Amino acid sequence: VNAPSTDFNFAQHLIATNANRSGKTALIDDVGRLSYGELTEQIRRFAGGLKAMGLKREERVLLLMQDSSDWVVAFLGSLYAGVVPVAVNTLLTAEDYAFMLSNSRAQAALVSGALLPTLQAAMDLVKTEVQHVVVSRPTGALTQGQFNMAEFVAQNNPVLPAQTLADEPAFWLYSSGSTGKPKGTVHSQGNLYWTAELYGKGVLALRESDVVFSAAKLFFAYGLGNALTFPLSAGASVVLMAERPTPQATFKRMVDHQPTVFYGAPTGYGGMLASPDLPKKNQVSLRLCSSAGEALPRDIGERWTQHFGCEIIDGIGSTEMLHVFLSNRPGDVRYGTTGKAVPGYEVQLRNEDGSVVTGHNEIGDLYIQGPSSALMYWNNREKTRDTFQGVWTKSGDKYTRDPDGYYTYAGRNDDMLKVSGIYVSPFEVEATLVQHPAILEAAVIGKEDTDGLTKTKAFIVLKAGQSLTQDEVKAFVKERLAPYKYPRFIEFVAELPKTATGKIQRFRLRDLERS
Ligand code: 3SK
Numbered sequence: 001v002n003a004p005s006t007d008f009n010f011a012q013h014l015i016a017t018n019a020n021r022s023g024k025t026a027l028i029d030d031v032g033r034l035s036y037g038e039l040t041e042q043i044r045r046f047a048g049g050l051k052a053m054g055l056k057r058e059e060r061v062l063l064l065m066q067d068s069s070d071w072v073v074a075f076l077g078s079l080y081a082g083v084v085p086v087a088v089n090t091l092l093t094a095e096d097y098a099f100m101l102s103n104s105r106a107q108a109a110l111v112s113g114a115l116l117p118t119l120q121a122a123m124d125l126v127k128t129e130v131q132h133v134v135v136s137r138p139t140g141a142l143t144q145g146q147f148n149m150a151e152f153v154a155q156n157n158p159v160l161p162a163q164t165l166a167d168e169p170a171f172w173l174y175s176s177g178s179t180g181k182p183k184g185t186v187h188s189q190g191n192l193y194w195t196a197e198l199y200g201k202g203v204l205a206l207r208e209s210d211v212v213f214s215a216a217k218l219f220f221a222y223g224l225g226n227a228l229t230f231p232l233s234a235g236a237s238v239v240l241m242a243e244r245p246t247p248q249a250t251f252k253r254m255v256d257h258q259p260t261v262f263y264g265a266p267t268g269y270g271g272m273l274a275s276p277d278l279p280k281k282n283q284v285s286l287r288l289c290s291s292a293g294e295a296l297p298r299d300i301g302e303r304w305t306q307h308f309g310c311e312i313i314d315g316i317g318s319t320e321m322l323h324v325f326l327s328n329r330p331g332d333v334r335y336g337t338t339g340k341a342v343p344g345y346e347v348q349l350r351n352e353d354g355s356v357v358t359g360h361n362e363i364g365d366l367y368i369q370g371p372s373s374a375l376m377y378w379n380n381r382e383k384t385r386d387t388f389q390g391v392w393t394k395s396g397d398k399y400t401r402d403p404d405g406y407y408t409y410a411g412r413n414d415d416m417l418k419v420s421g422i423y424v425s426p427f428e429v430e431a432t433l434v435q436h437p438a439i440l441e442a443a444v445i446g447k448e449d450t451d452g453l454t455k456t457k458a459f460i461v462l463k464a465g466q467s468l469t470q471d472e473v474k475a476f477v478k479e480r481l482a483p484y485k486y487p488r489f490i491e492f493v494a495e496l497p498k499t500a501t502g503k504i505q506r507f508r509l510r511d512l513e514r515s
Contacts, residue, residue, distance in 0.1 A: 003190075009079065010170065012080060017233060017235065018036040018235055024235070039069075045077075049153065049156035050108070057083065060104045060105060060107065061110055066114065067227070071136075072232075087219045089217075103378065104184055108131060109130050109133045109134070112137060114137075116138070135147065166193070172184045175423075186376050193233075194372040198344035199327070204230065204330070208235040212230070213259035222323065239257045254283075255284065260288070261288045263289070264290070266295070266296045266421070268420075288313065289308075290315070291314045293420070294418040294420075294421055314328050315328065315338060321395075322373075327339045338407050350365045365413055369391045396412055419446075419455060420484065424456060426446075428481065429486075430444050430458075433458060433477065433487075436468070440462060441460075441496055442459065445509050456485075460490060470490040
């Protein structure tokens with residue numbers, strides 16, 4: 001694969017790649033279609049609008065939108081202008097966005113109408129530098145400083161691309177850890193190119209004739225590659241959906257738009273297989289499926305392939321590496337493993353003392369080397385140094401390698417839990433639980449469900465004389481944290497196992513669950 005040139009603008013690269021496809025459908029969303037020609041025009045006009053608002057190269061804009069053509073235009077239009085979109089999870093709270101607005105010093109916000117009230121609540125919580133808000137598909141009247149995105153695109157003149165560099169900070173994604181605030185992960189223009197070439201083309205072999213659909217949303221690194229950078233690099237068409245990827249919503253797109261490539265996460269595949277509405281093989285056109293977010297249990301992969309006759313390519317990536325670096329291959333799938341290093345990346349398993357694991361089936365910490373690693377965590381030297389160690393990036397995952405060279409997931413080396421493909425910090429959930437006036441102490445661990453997928457379980461000690469139901473506990477967490485962080489299992493206990501110094505022994509709770 002050729003490296004991008006030193007002067008490189010990824011949005012301009014996509015425009016040039018698809019210059020001969022102006023009449024072809026690029027995007028199909030909940031309200032309509034956009035051809036490659038229309039997409040190019042909208043990107044150029046959106047960039048013109050940002051410039052007209054006074055936004056300068058490298059200034060940040062918060063991108064808080066549901067999946068739609070507007071998300072793609074806002075992201076690529078910003079890159080095209082050299083302005084840095086900070087793409088954020090749409091499922092968070094106003095407090096989370098308040099932090100992100102001030103941490104990124106965003107000068108503008110690009111938001112879906114449905115999410116505008118939450119953005120406004122965030123802007124009421126902190127002093128931000130936001131001067132302008134561009135609203136996609138507004139649901140009510142707009143006020144001073146707010147622009148309807150459709151008018152914004154129509155009324156501004158197209159401009160030429162910013163002369164950005166391949167190594168220049170281009171966009172951010174937030175990555176969460178077990179403690180502390182999320183970290184602004186700064187990626188370059190070139191990183192988008194590398195992931196599309198090495199994984200989208202190199203492993204998934206996406207084609208111009210493909211129609212792709214991703215249950216993982218665009219604000220996740222996984223979804224961004226799946227439904228934007230990979231298909232648009234191949235001249236394919238993309239189906240985008242604003243709503244939650246329930247089995248019904250997903251089946252509807254599979255049947256209505258006949259995607260040939262589907263990307264999901266194990267929880268989603270498990271839910272679809274258990275649904276009475278699962279379409280028959282001849283109702284869909286799937287040729288390839290992809291999974292990431294958490295390890296795909298063998299049984300789910302086998303049942304899916306048996307039903308649809310189509311493999312699920314399971315891989316692992318990270319926000320820090322931008323996309324998948326370890327993966328199965330079409331035609332070479334070993335369910336239960338994460339496959340081998342994606343060509344262009346190198347992986348290493350290390351012992352606790354830093355030496356390289358040489359034996360088979362021994363557990364080691366996974367490190368990755370490859371061209372798409374992030375530049376840094378914004379304003380966080382300590383965590384940057386800990387994760388980005390020269391050419392190697394620490395993943396935080398533990399793996400084993402078998403004699404045939406296939407890697408198998410063996411857990412995390414921090415306390416993070418991956419629930420339905422999204423990181424959840426057990427400490428954050430515990431800290432919220434103990435805010436309840438009836439709760440004395442709480443400990444949160446990961447527990448496998450019957451599909452072998454990790455869910456959160458809370459052990460709770462109530463204060464003397466207090467009572468609480470499981471539903472009350474769940475509702476309490478959902479009101480205070482992003483709702484997906486609520487514990488799925490709850491057990492009320494008389495006491496928690498502790499060390500002599502009073503530290504909660506979570507490993508004992510985990511052992512108890514396994515026995
Ligand atoms: O969770 C993953 O495996 C993943 C895959 C691709 C990009 C980003 C992530 C976190």
